[in-house]
Amino acid sequence: MDKYNILREFAESWGMFLMLFVFLLVLVRTYLRPGAKKKYAEAANIVLLRGDNLEDDLKTIDETNPTPRKETRT
Numbered sequence: 001m002d003k004y005n006i007l008r009e010f011a012e013s014w015g016m017f018l019m020l021f022v023f024l025l026v027l028v029r030t031y032l033r034p035g036a037k038k039k040y041a042e043a044a045n046i047v048l049l050r051g052d053n054l055e056d057d058l059k060t061i062d063e064t065n066p067t068p069r070k071e072t073r074t
Contacts, residue, residue: 010016030036 031040
């Protein structure tokens with residue numbers, strides 16, 4: 001079989017659906033992983049930095065956007 005027919009049969013099968021579903025799960029897991037909140041908060045605030053001193057700017061971001069503590073329920 002040639003390459004075209006192999007790829008066409010794969011796309012028509014459940015394989016393509018499963019591959020896209022696993023890809024979606026990996027993307028969601030990467031976005032929702034435990035350490036991602038600080039990374040994405042810093043990336044969102046990067047346009048607000050003055051650029052003079054990166055360490056001072058990051059401290060300012062940490063002070064203005066503290067990470068909320070997890071609520072413990074009993």
